[in-house]
Amino acid sequence: MMKRHNDLPLSSVLKQWAGSEKLKPMLIQKNLEAHWEEWFGKLIAKNTEKLSIRNRKLYIHIKSGPVKYELNLGRQNVMNLVNQKLGENYLEEVLVL
Helix, strand or coil: CCCCCCCCCHHHHHHHHHCCCCCHHHHHHHHHHHHHHHHHCHHHHHHEEEEEEECCEEEEEECCHHHHHHHHHCHHHHHHHHHHHHCCCCCCEEEEC
């Protein structure tokens, strides 16, 4: 079998595909949903109705007023922790709704 000059390892192709601007928010959201309780605890996870990412903004829908208030005060900390866990400064803003 002859090797072509434009052949790339599968890992490189998958990294390019996962890093595309259309897929990246969805993959980050799935990762965040999978680790939400681990990173923020049972109380916050139990009161979280929905997580969504659009335009580098994380929208957190909370059903409890007191939890919403506390999380709103710590929005910067939430953003810093998520960015740290992702290994990049992806999120620019966190909105608690």
